[in-house]
Amino acid sequence: MPNKTFFAFILPSLIAMVLFIALPIxxxxxxxxxxxxxxxxxxxxxxxxxxxxxxELRVDTAATTQLQREQPLGRFNGLGTYFNRAHLATNELGxxxxxxxxxxxxxxxxxxxxxxxxxIFTLVYCFVVTPLAMVLGFAIALxxxxxxxxxxxxxxxxxxxxxxxxxxVGSLILYWMLSxxxxxxxxxxxxxxxxxxxxxxxxxxxxIALLVYGVWTNAPFSFVVFYAGLQTVPGDTLESAMIxxxxxxxxxxxxxxxxxxxxxTFVALVQLMDNFRVFEPIVGFSADAxxxxxxxxxxxxxxxxxxxxxxxxxxxxxxIIGVVILLLPVLIRTWREFKHKAV
Amino acid sequence: xxxxxxLAVSTVALAMGxxxxxxxxxxxxxxVRILSNDFAALRAINAAAQECASGTVTxxxxxTAEHKxxxxxxxxxxxxxxxxxxxxxxxxxxxxxxxxxxxxxxxxAQYGQALLPSQLVKIDGKTMAIAFMGNGQHLFYRxxxxxxxxxxxxxxYDDILAAAQKIKDAGLMEHxxxxxxxxxxxxxxxxxxxxxxxxxxxxxxGSAELAIDNDQGRKxxxxxxxMTAYMDPDYLTFDANELAKEYEAGNIxxxxxxGSLGGSILDADGAAEGVAENTVLTAAPTIAGGTIPAxxxxxxxxxxxxxxxxxxxxxxxxxxIHGISPQMMKANEQTATWLIEGYQPGPAAVxxxxxxxxxxxxxxxxxxxxxxxxxxxxxxxxxxxxxxDAEQALADVKAxxxxxxxxxxxxx
Numbered sequence: 001m002p003n004k005t006f007f008a009f010i011l012p013s014l015i016a017m018v019l020f021i022a023l024p025i026x027x028x029x030x031x032x033x034x035x036x037x038x039x040x041x042x043x044x045x046x047x048x049x050x051x052x053x054x055x056e057l058r059v060d061t062a063a064t065t066q067l068q069r070e071q072p073l074g075r076f077n078g079l080g081t082y083f084n085r086a087h088l089a090t091n092e093l094g095x096x097x098x099x100x101x102x103x104x105x106x107x108x109x110x111x112x113x114x115x116x117x118x119x120i121f122t123l124v125y126c127f128v129v130t131p132l133a134m135v136l137g138f139a140i141a142l143x144x145x146x147x148x149x150x151x152x153x154x155x156x157x158x159x160x161x162x163x164x165x166x167x168x169v170g171s172l173i174l175y176w177m178l179s180x181x182x183x184x185x186x187x188x189x190x191x192x193x194x195x196x197x198x199x200x201x202x203x204x205x206x207x208i209a210l211l212v213y214g215v216w217t218n219a220p221f222s223f224v225v226f227y228a229g230l231q232t233v234p235g236d237t238l239e240s241a242m243i244x245x246x247x248x249x250x251x252x253x254x255x256x257x258x259x260x261x262x263x264x265t266f267v268a269l270v271q272l273m274d275n276f277r278v279f280e281p282i283v284g285f286s287a288d289a290x291x292x293x294x295x296x297x298x299x300x301x302x303x304x305x306x307x308x309x310x311x312x313x314x315x316x317x318x319x320i321i322g323v324v325i326l327l328l329p330v331l332i333r334t335w336r337e338f339k340h341k342a343v
Numbered sequence: 344x345x346x347x348x349x350l351a352v353s354t355v356a357l358a359m360g361x362x363x364x365x366x367x368x369x370x371x372x373x374x375v376r377i378l379s380n381d382f383a384a385l386r387a388i389n390a391a392a393q394e395c396a397s398g399t400v401t402x403x404x405x406x407t408a409e410h411k412x413x414x415x416x417x418x419x420x421x422x423x424x425x426x427x428x429x430x431x432x433x434x435x436x437x438x439x440x441x442x443x444x445x446x447x448x449x450x451x452a453q454y455g456q457a458l459l460p461s462q463l464v465k466i467d468g469k470t471m472a473i474a475f476m477g478n479g480q481h482l483f484y485r486x487x488x489x490x491x492x493x494x495x496x497x498x499x500y501d502d503i504l505a506a507a508q509k510i511k512d513a514g515l516m517e518h519x520x521x522x523x524x525x526x527x528x529x530x531x532x533x534x535x536x537x538x539x540x541x542x543x544x545x546x547x548x549g550s551a552e553l554a555i556d557n558d559q560g561r562k563x564x565x566x567x568x569x570m571t572a573y574m575d576p577d578y579l580t581f582d583a584n585e586l587a588k589e590y591e592a593g594n595i596x597x598x599x600x601x602g603s604l605g606g607s608i609l610d611a612d613g614a615a616e617g618v619a620e621n622t623v624l625t626a627a628p629t630i631a632g633g634t635i636p637a638x639x640x641x642x643x644x645x646x647x648x649x650x651x652x653x654x655x656x657x658x659x660x661x662x663x664i665h666g667i668s669p670q671m672m673k674a675n676e677q678t679a680t681w682l683i684e685g686y687q688p689g690p691a692a693v694x695x696x697x698x699x700x701x702x703x704x705x706x707x708x709x710x711x712x713x714x715x716x717x718x719x720x721x722x723x724x725x726x727x728x729x730x731x732d733a734e735q736a737l738a739d740v741k742a743x744x745x746x747x748x749x750x751x752x753x754x755x
Binding site: 035036037038039041042043044045046047048049050051053056057058059061062064065075077081084085086092112114179180196198200201203286288289290292300301302303304305306307308310311 | 411412415432433434436437439440441442461462463464465466467468474477525526527528549550551576577579580640642682699703704705708709710711712713714716717720721722724725727728730731735739742743745746747749750751752753755
C-alpha cells in the first residue's frame with residue numbers, strides 16, 4: 001500500500017486517538033504539575049441551626065477568585081506532587097530507610113505509605129492473576145477443542161460469561177457468595193468447622209478472594225484467543241507427531257505450545273496492562289481496608305468531600321509510567337523480532 | 344461504587360412542566376432546576392416544589408446520590424445547570440469555598456417571612472442556606488435483649504461495652520454491637536462523632552493546623568476499637584444501610600445509626616419478629632466521661648446558585664419555600680426530623696431530638712474539613728481492621744491531611 005493511501009486510511013482513527021487519548025493524557029500531565037492557589041482566609045461569624053454562632057475561618061472568595069483569574073491552572077508545583085507523601089514519598093522513604101529499625105519493621109512502615117500499599121497489591125495482582133488466568137484459559141481452550149461439535153457452542157458461551165458480566169457486578173456476585181450467609185462462605189465455614197471464619201475480615205483471605213476473582217474474570221479472554229489459535233495449528237504436524245508416537249501431552253508440549261507462543265505474548269501484554277488497572281473488585285468486595293490499588297487511589301482522591309485533581313493527576317501519570325515499565329520487556333522483544341524479520 | 348453506575352441507577356426525576364396538581368406559588372415566570380441528594384424527605388420536597396410548575400414556570404428536579412460530585416462543576420458554569428442545590432453541613436462547604444451560591448437575605452425579606460430564625464444558616468452575617476431538617480447518628484437498642492441480660496439502658500460508651508459483655512455472657516447474642524465503620528466516608532464520620540463527643544476541637548484556633556493528635560483523639564479511637572470486639576467479624580464491610588439490615592434481621596442489640604433510617608426500622612416491614620416493637624431510639628452515648636452525645640448534628644437545607652438570572656433565583660426561592668411549606672411537612676411528618684414551623688416530633692425523630700437537646704455539636708463547617716474527612720476515611724482503615732495502633736493511625740491521618748491541605752492551599 002502506498003504511504004499516502006495508508007495515511008488516508010488511518011487518518012480518522014488517528015484523529016480520534018489524538019482527541020480522545022493523547023490530549024486527555026497531556027491535560028492530566030499538566031494538571032499534575034499544579035496545585036491549588038493559597039486560599040486567602042478570613043475569620044467570620046457563622047450561625048447555623050445547631051450550635052448557635054461561632055467564629056470560624058472562611059475562604060475569602062473575592063481575593064481567591066482574583067488569584068484564580070490571574071493563574072487559572074493554580075500554583076506551579078513542578079514535580080512536588082509526585083514526591084509528596086501521597087505519592088512517591090521520597091522524604092518519608094529516606095527517613096524510614098536511614099532509621100535504626102529492623103528489616104521487617106521498615107517494610108511494614110513503607111507499606112503503610114498509601115502509594116506503596118497500593119503498588120504492592122497492584123503488582124501482586126498483576127503477576128499472580130496474569131499467568132494463572134492464562135494457564136486456566138489455555139486449559140479451557142484445549143478442553144473445549146476436544147469436545148464434539150454439538151456441545152461446543154453452549155460451552156463456549158458459558159465459558160465467556162465472566163468476561164461478559166460487568167466487572168463490578170461480577171465482583172459483587174462473588175462477594176455475596178463468599179459472605180457468611182452465601183453459598184461459598186457457608187461452605188468454607190463448614191469445611192473448616194469455624195463459624196467465625198470470614199473471608200472479608202482477614203487481609204490474606206481478602207487478597208486470596210480478590211486474586212481468585214481476578215483469575216475467574218480474566219480467564220475467558222485467554223481462552224478465546226487461545227481457542228482461535230488452536231484452530232490454526234497445522235493438522236499435518238499433529239498427525240506426523242502422532243505417527244511418531246507422541247502422547248497427547250507431548251503433542252501439546254512440543255507442537256501446540258510453540259505454535260501459540262507469539263499469541264501468548266500478546267495475551268500477556270494485554271492482560272498485564274488490564275490487571276495493572278485493577279479497581280472494580282476492590283470496590284465490589286469492600287476491600288479498601290485490606291487492599292488498595294493505584295486506580296483506587298485516583299478514585300479516592302476524586303470521590304471524597306474535597307476533590308484533589310493534582311494528586312489524582314500525579315497518580316494517573318505514575319500508573320501510565322508503571323504500565324510502560326511493565327510492558328518494556330515484551331515491547332523490546334517484539335521490536336527485536338520485528339527487526340529480525342525485516343532483515 | 345463507580346460514579347457513572349451510581350448515576351445510572353439513581354432516580355432521575357424529570358417533570359418538565361408536568362401539572363398534575365397546580366399550586367399557586369405566586370411565581371410569575373422562571374426556570375427552577377433542583378439538584379439534591381436522593382432520600383425520601385428530599386424527594387417529598389422536590390415533589391412539592393414541582394407543584395409550582397405552570398405555563399410560564401418550569402420546575403425540574405434531579406435527586407441523585409452523586410449530587411456532591413455534580414454540584415461544583417454544575418454551578419460553576421454560567422448560567423448554572425441547577426438553580427437550587429440542596430446541601431448539608433459538609434456539602435455546602437465546596438460551594439462556599441468557590442463562591443457559587445448567593446446570599447438570600449433580600450429573597451427572605453420578600454418571600455420568606457414564614458421561616459424560623461433557627462432555619463437560617465448565616466455566614467458572616469449573610470444567609471447562605473435555609474435549613475429544613477436535622478439528622479444525626481444516635482443509639483438504637485433492643486429493650487427485650489437488654490431486659491433479658493439485666494442491664495439498664497446505656498448512657499455512655501462504657502455502659503454499652505459493659506452491656507455487650509453481659510449480653511454475650513448470657514448467651515443471648517454473639518455479636519451484640521453495631522456501628523457503621525466501613526472504611527471510607529462512614530468510618531470517618533464515626534471518628535468525627537466520637538471526637539466531637541470528647542469536646543475537643545479538630546483544628547488549632549484560627550488556622551487549618553490539625554489538632555487531633557491528643558488524648559481525646561486516642562480515646563475516640565480506643566473506644567471505636569473496643570466496640571469492634573463485640574461486632575460481627577464482617578464489620579469492615581458494613582456501611583449505614585447494611586448495618587440497618589443486620590439490625591432488622593435481629594442480629595444486633597445495640598447500634599449507632601442514622602436518625603433518618605429510624606422510620607424504616609420502626610415499621611415492621613422487612614424486619615425479623617420482635618425487632619421493630621422492641622426498638623428504642625435514644626440519644627447517642629457519651630464518651631470519655633463527657634456529658635454530650637458523641638454524635639455530629641447535621642442539617643439539610645437549600646441554597647440558590649449565584650450564576651443564574653435574578654428572575655430564576657426568585658422563582659427558585661419561591662418554589663423551594665413551597666417545597667418546604669408546613670403543608671408538605673404535615674403530609675410527610677414521619678419522614679424526617681423537620682426544622683419547619685409547627686413540627687411535632689414523632690417516634691422516629693426521638694433520637695435526633697434527644698441529641699440536639701443533649702447539646703451534641705454540629706458537624707464542622709470549616710473549609711478544610713472535607714480534606715480531613717477524606718484523610719480519615721482512608722488512613723483509619725488499618726486501625727479499625729486491627730492491624731495498626733492508634734498512635735500510628737493519628738500520625739498517618741495528620742501526614743495525609745497535611746499533604747492534601749498544602750496542595751489545596753490551606754497550609755503553607
